[in-house]
Amino acid sequence: MSSTASTEPKVCAQCKENIQGKCVQAMGANWHEDHFICGNCKSKLIGQQFMDVKGAPFCQKCYLAKHADRCKGCSKPIADKAVVALDAKWHQMCFRCSKCEKPIMKDQSYKIDSKTGKPHCVKC
Incomplete structure (x- = not known):
């Protein structure tokens, strides 16, 4: 060649x-x-x-x-990895249980509160 x-x-x-x-x-x-x-x-x-x-x-x-994409939780730009949930992008630490306030990690299951539409961890 x-x-x-x-x-x-x-x-x-x-x-x-x-x-x-x-x-x-x-x-x-x-x-x-x-x-x-x-x-x-x-x-x-x-x-x-x-x-x-x-x-x-x-x-x-x-x-x-x-x-940059903006976090649904805090509205700040996402510079790193994002959690995609509820038709939005979030900082990992901003995607939290609406009851206990603990972050919901990417491999953790969660449910949506039917009244508020907010996520909560399975524990809550």
Whole structure:
């Protein structure tokens, strides 16, 4: 099997101009170093953790503030794993028994109170 080097110029995903010199490759695209920035605060993302939102890079802080799922219990952004229950997403510690207030863990059974619609652990 043989390979050939591409002679096609690399085009920046942001400005659509040819890239001469250093090139950032991220999200399946090429970027000028100065153009690989957060879609909100415009901070440089080289060497930083970022999230892809519909083809645009966002720093973690802006992603959490503007695009992350919100917890049904506390309304704060969910940065980590979420519990999916009752047609919503929750922080693990926010999905609690409505009677004893203890967290209902992901592998723990629970029931829905028919009057309030809130979860409660099997123990309660």
